[in-house]
Amino acid sequence: MMEWFDSHCHVDEEVFDEDREEALARMAEHGITRYAVIGSDMETSRRAIRFAREHAGAIAVGGIHPHEAKGFREEDLAEMADWYRKGKIKAIGEIGLDFYYDHSPREIQREVCIRQMELAWELKAPVAYHIRDAHAEMLEIMKGMKAKLTGGIIHCFSGSAEIAKEYLKLGYYISFAGPLTFKKAPKLQEACRIVPKNRLLIETDSPYMAPEPVRGRRNEPANVRYVGMKLAEIRGETPEEVAEYTTENAKKVYGLE
Numbered sequence: 001m002m003e004w005f006d007s008h009c010h011v012d013e014e015v016f017d018e019d020r021e022e023a024l025a026r027m028a029e030h031g032i033t034r035y036a037v038i039g040s041d042m043e044t045s046r047r048a049i050r051f052a053r054e055h056a057g058a059i060a061v062g063g064i065h066p067h068e069a070k071g072f073r074e075e076d077l078a079e080m081a082d083w084y085r086k087g088k089i090k091a092i093g094e095i096g097l098d099f100y101y102d103h104s105p106r107e108i109q110r111e112v113c114i115r116q117m118e119l120a121w122e123l124k125a126p127v128a129y130h131i132r133d134a135h136a137e138m139l140e141i142m143k144g145m146k147a148k149l150t151g152g153i154i155h156c157f158s159g160s161a162e163i164a165k166e167y168l169k170l171g172y173y174i175s176f177a178g179p180l181t182f183k184k185a186p187k188l189q190e191a192c193r194i195v196p197k198n199r200l201l202i203e204t205d206s207p208y209m210a211p212e213p214v215r216g217r218r219n220e221p222a223n224v225r226y227v228g229m230k231l232a233e234i235r236g237e238t239p240e241e242v243a244e245y246t247t248e249n250a251k252k253v254y255g256l257e
Contacts, residue, residue: 002243005250006035006224007175008061008094008128008155008203012044012051015207015218024055026222033057034247035221036203036254038094038128038155040065042076049088059254061128062089066097069104069112077119084123090254092120093128094155100133114141120150126253127152129172135159139166146170153253156205161191168199173253175201178211178219181230189234197237197245201253202227 006027016023027035037052038061039045045062052060062083064072083089095116097109104112120127127150131138135158142149154167156177164174174195180188192200204211204227206219211226225239232242251257 001031002225002240003034003247004030004032004202004224004228004243005247006032006204006206006221007153007201007246007250007253008038008177009035009206009221010038010040010208011035011206011221012037012047013207016220023220023222026220030222030225031243032221032224034059034250034256036061036090036128036250039063039089040094041068041071042079045080045083045089049083052088059090059256060088061091061093063093063095063116063128064112065094065130066109066113067101067103069109072108072112072115077115080116080119081123084125090256091126091128091152092116092123093152094130095127096130097134097138098130098132099137110137110141113138114145117141117145118148120152121148124150126150126255128155129153130155132158135163139163139170142170151253153201155203156209157188157191159191160187161194164191164195168195173199173201173249175203176227176231177203177205178209178215178223178227180227180234181211182215183212192231192234197241198249200231200242200246201249202231202242202246 210219
């Protein structure tokens with residue numbers, strides 16, 4: 001059986017409370033052996049840590065999402081640092097900019113993102129980025145901090161091939177999610193063709209953005225295989241190849257054996 005790694009999911013969220021064990025069983029049935037559970041604020045990061053401690057194959061990532069930036073406290077950085085140093089989280093994230101919803105003021109998003117990027121530099125930790133309708137602004141920040149970038153993942157990539165090239169130059173991995181499988185996704189599909197195989201990841205971001213052929217339903221980690229199979233189709237590779245190298249890439253970026 002092929003083994004897949006879902007590099008970004010939220011299977012710990014309440015929407016899974018009624019059937020989480022069944023969802024985890026479906027993961028195992030379809031070869032999803034490793035998965036990263038991602039926090040979006042301090043509370044959900046602590047929940048991700050607890051989940052990873054209790055479930056084989058899971059790892060935790062902790063940080064403050066741009067939606068939650070307005071709730072940032074100075075002491076949060078010290079707690080994140082403690083988590084990383086103790087191995088409770090494998091990356092800082094998901095952090096970044098989201099100018100689509102603007103749930104936090106843009107200047108606060110920028111400030112909180114930069115503070116967490118600086119923390120990652122101090123820790124030499126990888127970063128998982130959430131970037132929506134803000135690629136130009138995020139690239140400006142990254143290029144201004146080029147000497148302090150520690151690498152990581154552009155999660156649920158939503159840009160063009162040209163934007164992907166800019167992130168690749170800065171040392172990042174590019175992760176594709178359900179939208180890659182949609183019929184009207186030519187820019188994403190072109191972007192996935194130009195990313196070198198040693199910098200590609202796949203994810204579900206479940207419970208959000210379910211891929212074809214389960215679009216419109218609650219997403220879950222077992223569906224990462226559909227993203228992987230679509231990526232293989234677009235790139236002219238086999239699903240077995242994609243499963244192997246995306247799993248190895250995820251292990252590498254998260255510092256796993």
